[in-house]
Amino acid sequence: MQKFRPTHIKRGDTSLEIQWKDSHQSELSYRLLRQKCPCARCDATRSEKDPFHILPSDDFFENLHLVDIQQVGRYAVRLVWSDGHRTGIYTFQFLRELSEEASAI
Template sequence: MWFEINVPIEIGPTEDGLSLRIQWTKEHESVFSPRELRLACPCAGCVDEFTGEKILSEEQVHQNIYPLSIEYVGNYAIQFSWSDGHNTGIYSFDLLRSMCSCDICSSN
């Protein structure tokens, strides 16, 4: 059976080491800054579970935040340990894919 799920072929730092690069296919990659990812944390402490409203505010996230580690969660998500001690967010590949701001995705 074929499930249409977004699974990257590669996840790693960009060449300058400042951002995270997610390679979805040979032709498609997303680049995210650590801060943008931290701000998009989908955990119950950062987003209200019931209303979907964001609890986390921009001011709460340090400009120089960075991930201490990145781990795979099953085959559908990754989890970051952030330098501010936060690590409860599980970022599904669907979420990350929907955050992609490359030319192709942002023109849709």
């Protein structure tokens, strides 16, 4: 679907900037992206299945940035974080929905 195709993805200072094929623009903060990380471990932490359930502090997010964005197939990107976390694979559809959710608030 055309709507879910990015034409440019750029790492900003505190957010990921995405230009979409349908000319929509997204700016997703690193904090939001990391909080919504779709990997199994983060998902378990969010849903409190993780017995330790340690949520990061505000400081953690202030110092967090992206060190790399790797394309995964034709439908997703892997985000590599400055703390070494790299298991989150974000589909373009997920990123677009996140962006529309964030701007609706």
